[in-house]
Amino acid sequence: MGLEIDQVSVRFGGLAALSDVSLSAHEGSITGLIGPNGAGKTTLFNVVTGMQRPSAGAVRLDGRDLRELPSHRRARLGLGRTFQRLELFGTLTVAENIGVAASIARRGLMGSKSREIREIREELLERLGLTSLAGRRADTLPTGTGRLVELARALAVRPRVLLLDEPAAGQDTEETERFSLVLRSLAADGLAILLVEHDMDLVMRVCDTVVVLDFGLVICDGTPATVQANTDVQAAYLGSVVADA
Amino acid sequence: MHDFIIFTIGGLSASGIYAITASGLTLTYTTTGIFNWAHGAIGMICAFAYWQMSIGWGWPTVLSMLLCLFGLAPLIGIGIEALAMRRLEGVSEAAKLVVTLSMAIMFLGIAQWIWGPTTYRALPPLFNNDTLVLGSIRISYDDVTILILALVVAVGLRLFLYRTRMGITMRASVDDRTLTSLNGSSANTNARNAWIIGSMLAALAGILIAPTLSLSASALTLLIVNAYAASVIGRLRSIPMTFVGAIILGLSIAYSVAYLPQNPYIQGFENAVPAIILFVALLVLPQSRLRGHRQLRSREFAFRPTWSGTGIFCAGVVITGIFLATVVSTSDLFSLNRMWGLAIVGLSIIPIVGYAGRLSLCQLTFAGIGASVVGHLGAQGNPLSLFAAAGVCAAVGVLVAIPALRLSGIYFALATAAFAITMDNWVFVLPTFNLFGHPYAPFGSGSLVFAPFRVGSFALTSKTSQFIAGSVAFAILTAVVVAVRRSEFGQRLLAMKDSPAACATLGMNGRASMVGVFAFSAAVAGVGGGIYGMALGSAAPDVFQFFSGLTVLLVMVVMGITSAGAAVTGGLYQGSPIFTNLIPNLTQLPLVLVGLAGLGVGTTPNGTIPGSVRPVWLSVLRRRWLLGFIVAVAAVAWALRLAGVIGNWTMTTIMLVDLIALPAPAYIVDYRANDAPPAFGLPDRRSQRRRDASPVGSAPGGGPATTDDQMAALSGAGGTGGT
Amino acid sequence: MPDHPLLEFRGVRAAYEEVEVLHGIDATFDEGGITAVLGANGAGKSTLLALAAGIMAPTHGEVRFDGERIRAGSPSTLARKGLCLIPEGRGVFPNLTVGENLWVMTHSGATRRHVEQCAFDRFPRLAERRYQHAGTLSGGEQQMLSLARALATSPRMLLLDELSMGLAPIVVDELYKHVAQLAAEGVTVVVVEQFARTALSVASSAIVMANGRIVQKGAASAVEAVLHSAYLGRTTPQAADSV
């Protein structure tokens, strides 16, 4: 169960951004998706969330084919994501950002609704260490903090599969540290997480499996250790960093 | 065949004018990001100046033309950039619209002021009606010149924008002004050049078209509306496609005039052709994909009204209604009566424009539809017809929204404008036709008569009762709009405005929400239209004209697009003759003043009420005794006036002092104590108080670093740490 | 050598809408070499660069470039004088093509051909994307495009804000090689980073910021040692000068 990406291809004019990419993300595990810039990682996320139509291939969530479903229907089936370039609700406060998301998911339950939303909001603020910033307008946050708010907002709709596009970019060492703990605890709660990230320390530490894309092709997948040892991956992506370490 | 060629040539010559105008629009949009509603007005001013020089003062034609094109037009461009455009970064689409609209209104006012509209002025053709003879066809040199000039302009602009560094940096500044200056070109200079070139193109079109239209300020200003269609065919981006669009437009208009059957149902259709082409062009635009947008910091703020504040406001509205109804003379009340209907139309702008951020320009049109429904169904004065009006408008709203809402930003605004103009020119003036088996003419034969509302034996026949009822209706609808804003739906609309992509990935059906809010706004406007119609007694379609609607929107934006108080101001401005009564000799002055106020929107993007009035009154509300005192003074003044002890002027003076001079000191005290939100463009000092209280801010810089500081450097204490 | 530093901050304080975020910065950047500016998220590093580039005005104190006081609102003049800021995360014009973006960079006399050559030599990928709108480039490609300005316009001083954010490790390595090479050619470079390691490996000196002030400055190796020990939980500051 979880998310299954089956032979997805995307072309932009003459450019093959993705060619026959297949991978899956399972409940309770973190799958890293790495690859050089322009490899097609964000494009893959766009395909999964329905923001980009693939030229071929299928995406399935718990066995259900998502083709033809618009983004918001996919989200209601349990697909959440964050964006590489922040997409916060800039004029709202941090707390409102999370509250809106919770209310989208939970509408219809009149009565208990607003209390439930408040509970979700407080819990997420707490969990991501954002409580002291709750009243701050979202577009005045530094990038790294903004990413935490986006994550909290995605979690507020209680997704089962979470796609994170470079969530640690802009975070400092300490934040990344805490972030990795959050990710592990989310996985422990049973989420399937697909993580795009260029911070190799983080990827290697938290991921159960890692898939490497290059020029729209999967060139390698396996445990962090296998991937790190793969010479193709070193040549295409890791460069000297790993060799030095 | 011969006729066909003649029509084609006429159409092509018009195309040339459209092409020059529309290229100017497109150029301004691609290089400044602003859709210039004043483009026609700039051309108009230059055409009048040209007339003044060449005919009025008898200067040589060529000299006059050169002076207008290369002297006056650039000056206007420089003025616009320096006075109005500098501060527009981060303001809403509505604010941008209002700034250029204000310019148009102001230019119109100035032109009518200097060149009184009653005098007939005409300009001779450039080449004395000389013609080029090709077989049996005669083409005037003017037409040939226009076409050639249009082609030269199109080719020249295309090369300029894509093949010169200056053109490219001008396009670049729209994306990111700061980055442009980091690249070594001053963003201000770029913008100034863009406005200079845009104004010159406007002047060229104005001067070329002037001989064919007799010089009329409003006709020249409105010419621009036709050019919108051509610009949109070029997607506000491509000059060659704009040129093609202009040809399509010119020919369609020529052929429709020539070949459409003569028939009263079609007559208005001809006037609506440009608007219909605009609408179709918008609908076939490729749908904007759901993609992340650049995060530009917006200067808007999202104020969430409280119930207590709303209660006080609504009570104030009704009390003021009763108050005015008792003190204003009957004849004045007769005209003042119109304000509530228009104020409700203003209110209807709040959800769609203020909350959802979609610039709808057809709210007054919905009011027209509502008025038509109320006029027909409520012929016996049945107030339930207002609900019918709301229902019909909501339904029409859904029909318009479904195709239009896939558009965003300025395209959506243009689609609603096209809808409004089509309704104005065609549907509202249709003669009787068959609607579901009943004969129906939207506005009867010319104007529609309204019966006063009645419930049982009680009827709103007196102006006094109508006026009070209007204020009550306004107060109720204000509460409804506030309820929408405070609901989760309202919150979601704001989220949608900030990031549609994020909303979709959170599971929100953006389209449905937008259709919902559009229909809701339309319904409110419909009710407003019904009440407006009743206040008028009889209404012709022209009271619901597109441009009157724009004026209401303009006042709303100036006052604050999300506040109900702004709607009252809008109603008062548009509906009551207060300005003309105060200053009867200067009928153009209110236009110019409103224009000036609109130009200032860049400095107070959130409007006067949230920016100045609300903070001051918050200070009053904190001091219940002061509020009580102010209310008491007002009540006493009113009682004295009713008792005949004082006259209207004395009472007004007391009221003004009471409402302005008393709150001010309270605010000043709070502001001095760094404890009040900023007003009148003052800096926000509240944080200063917070900062002084925090040890981090008050520690003197430069002391020896502690290890704690070093730890903090690593641990991100400045961001999210320490919670 | 002139007797003044190339870039100098004197008692600089800065605020966003009255919220002070820099509380008195004194720093000098001498001609030549690479200085790393490190600090946590929100420490005020980007603000420091915005002040240097004339995008923002200090509320107190002054910033001097090449001995002249910087006036706010003059980034284009500064750019022409050779100060090149590559801003954080948004160094391209999304609606222009790659080729047009490069054309915009051709101030200070560089020809279009020269700029394209520099850019395409170092980043062949950009040549393939020449007619693509920059907004549709991948994050990394956008970063390469924005760095092209530094390579092509031969600035005197280069300010890089979070160069490595969102880039593949191999590209970061590559870009830092270019940066080191530029420095070797005589460009004064300031790199702002959160990842201390990459930046310190190329820098000669370093500054550490926290909560809007400078808490540490000195030679890169010394700062690295202090940071390292702090990171490991030990608390004795070492060789680097404390400010």
Ligand SMILES: Nc1ncnc2c1ncn2[C@@H]1O[C@H](COP(=O)(O)OP(=O)(O)OP(=O)(O)O)[C@@H](O)[C@H]1O
């Ligand atoms: N709309 C588009 N039109 C044309 N090409 C596109 C479009 N969107 C993406 N591309 C290209 O597709 C390729 C994949 O882009 P994508 O954004 O998926 O990369 P990525 O793996 O996320 O890279 P990064 O890590 O740098 O963000 C890039 O080369 C990009 O230039």
Ligand SMILES: Nc1ncnc2c1ncn2[C@@H]1O[C@H](COP(=O)(O)OP(=O)(O)OP(=O)(O)O)[C@@H](O)[C@H]1O
């Ligand atoms: N436009 C703004 N309005 C209000 N506050 C701002 C603005 N820009 C930045 N800030 C605040 O100023 C402080 C310093 O921000 P700055 O961007 O300089 O930090 P930074 O060190 O560059 O952080 P990062 O590593 O996240 O880029 C932060 O607390 C930030 O939230």
Ligand SMILES: [Mg+2]
């Ligand atoms: Mg990406």
Ligand SMILES: [Mg+2]
């Ligand atoms: Mg920064």
